[in-house]
Amino acid sequence: MSVRHPYYPTDIFIANFKENDKGMFNILAGFFGGIAGLLLVLAGTAFRGYKASVARKLALVWLLLSGCIHVILEGHFCVYHADIASRMDFLSQVWKEYARGDSRYMIQDTFTICMETVTAFVEGPLCLLTVWSFVNHHSSRYLLQLIVSLGQFYGCVLYFFTEWVDGFVHGPLYHPIYFWFYFVFMNLIWIVIPFALMLDSWIQLSSVQTLHDKQLANKRQ
Numbered sequence: 001m002s003v004r005h006p007y008y009p010t011d012i013f014i015a016n017f018k019e020n021d022k023g024m025f026n027i028l029a030g031f032f033g034g035i036a037g038l039l040l041v042l043a044g045t046a047f048r049g050y051k052a053s054v055a056r057k058l059a060l061v062w063l064l065l066s067g068c069i070h071v072i073l074e075g076h077f078c079v080y081h082a083d084i085a086s087r088m089d090f091l092s093q094v095w096k097e098y099a100r101g102d103s104r105y106m107i108q109d110t111f112t113i114c115m116e117t118v119t120a121f122v123e124g125p126l127c128l129l130t131v132w133s134f135v136n137h138h139s140s141r142y143l144l145q146l147i148v149s150l151g152q153f154y155g156c157v158l159y160f161f162t163e164w165v166d167g168f169v170h171g172p173l174y175h176p177i178y179f180w181f182y183f184v185f186m187n188l189i190w191i192v193i194p195f196a197l198m199l200d201s202w203i204q205l206s207s208v209q210t211l212h213d214k215q216l217a218n219k220r221q
Contacts, residue, residue, distance in 0.1 A: 063128075
């Protein structure tokens with residue numbers, strides 16, 4: 001039996017779908033408010049006594065935010081993706097709202113499940129480990145930043161590219177909210193910021209390698 005739903009293509013079958021009982025505004029306010037509150041608590045604890053430039057602290061805030069989103073939100077999808085369309089808990093409703101811009105999250109799409117699993121259980125913990133490495137001035141901090149940023153960048157590029165190959169059929173094309181805000185903007189930031197952090201890591205690691213090479217050359221003289 002076909003079940004009415006708000007997703008694209010309109011003829012896809014989504015078993016046991018239950019419509020959200022919370023509106024878009026309540027879902028977005030709850031989600032962004034919860035993330036902001038959690039971030040303030042974690043940042044206040046993690047950065048206590050940490051001295052760095054404003055740019056570095058903002059980068060660490062980004063990594064902390066990414067880690068929380070990857071582990072909590074995307075981890076939830078990985079665990080409950082099989083029946084998320086019928087669930088009514090808050091995080092499932094967040095995903096059902098987001099899926100109005102990309103229905104792959106409602107139809108057991110193989111790429112989406114695999115990508116989000118790697119993101120939640122690999123990149124999420126790596127983000128938090130990277131923050132820890134900077135706060136504790138660990139020698140691997142820029143290498144970790146490069147690895148996790150490259151993973152985010154690559155995953156998001158594939159996310160956009162696979163939907164482009166499919167012809168953008170999983171959402172209302174050019175819709176101001178569902179396409180431009182949900183699908184484009186909320187994912188594009190995981191390309192722009194990771195790319196900037198990759199460049200930062202490249203510069204830092206290259207400068208250290210250059211210094212090391214000079215020291216070796218001086219020892220040989």
